[in-house]
Amino acid sequence: MAGRKYHHGEVRETAVRAALDLIEAEGSDALTMRALARAVGVDHRALYRHYPDRDAVLAEVAAEGYRQLLRDQQAACEAAEHPLQTAFEVFVRFALDRPHLHALMLTRSRAAMDAHKALGEAVKAELEQLMVWSRRALAAEKGERETDARDLAFAALSAAYGLVTLASTASLMPRSPDDLKAFVIDQVRGVLEGQLLRFGARSAEA
Numbered sequence: 001m002a003g004r005k006y007h008h009g010e011v012r013e014t015a016v017r018a019a020l021d022l023i024e025a026e027g028s029d030a031l032t033m034r035a036l037a038r039a040v041g042v043d044h045r046a047l048y049r050h051y052p053d054r055d056a057v058l059a060e061v062a063a064e065g066y067r068q069l070l071r072d073q074q075a076a077c078e079a080a081e082h083p084l085q086t087a088f089e090v091f092v093r094f095a096l097d098r099p100h101l102h103a104l105m106l107t108r109s110r111a112a113m114d115a116h117k118a119l120g121e122a123v124k125a126e127l128e129q130l131m132v133w134s135r136r137a138l139a140a141e142k143g144e145r146e147t148d149a150r151d152l153a154f155a156a157l158s159a160a161y162g163l164v165t166l167a168s169t170a171s172l173m174p175r176s177p178d179d180l181k182a183f184v185i186d187q188v189r190g191v192l193e194g195q196l197l198r199f200g201a202r203s204a205e206a
Helices: 010-026 033-040 054-077 083-097 099-106 110-115 117-137 146-168 177-198
Strands: none
Touching: 010 033, 010 054, 010 099, 033 054, 054 083, 054 099, 054 110, 054 117, 083 099, 083 117, 083 146, 083 177, 099 146, 110 117, 117 146, 146 177
8 A cells, every 4th residue: 555646635534534443443542643654555754744743633533523423413313303312322322332532532622622623613513513402402492591501411411421431441330332322321311301300391302
């Protein structure tokens, strides 16, 4: 593969795909510019014409992770009766099935989001879509009950992040992968139901 000729822009796209594969297989620590260059089939110096450093590559891969997560959620929620609940079920499965990618997404700082436009936009798109589903759960239009909608989404996010992190670090009781997903999904659903009861919207979503 070394010495392969690429068209303009193809190195960047190929590098993102290769970096994603490498991270999903071995974790973000395995990603170096030289390892990525070998995977792409170019001299490592060629990568620096597209990415100034390793952090820029990691940010681009994290952005792609958020875009893939959102696509999966939108596809599942298109005909879902309770889209907010469905979105978090997809989130849990995504995070547990792709732990290295999710860990990378989770650990990108606010500074990284501000510094890398694609990452900031991908995170914003995910959060904005969660707000759409959260408003629907509350039977609210945009501009109505915005604080409640935000609190509902972030309570579920907090539960999902926390439980997925515990599951990924083997801090939960040993379970099969399917049982673990079912357990985490059930716990997040419980948080959503509790919040909806608090907001008087039980019948709207769950």
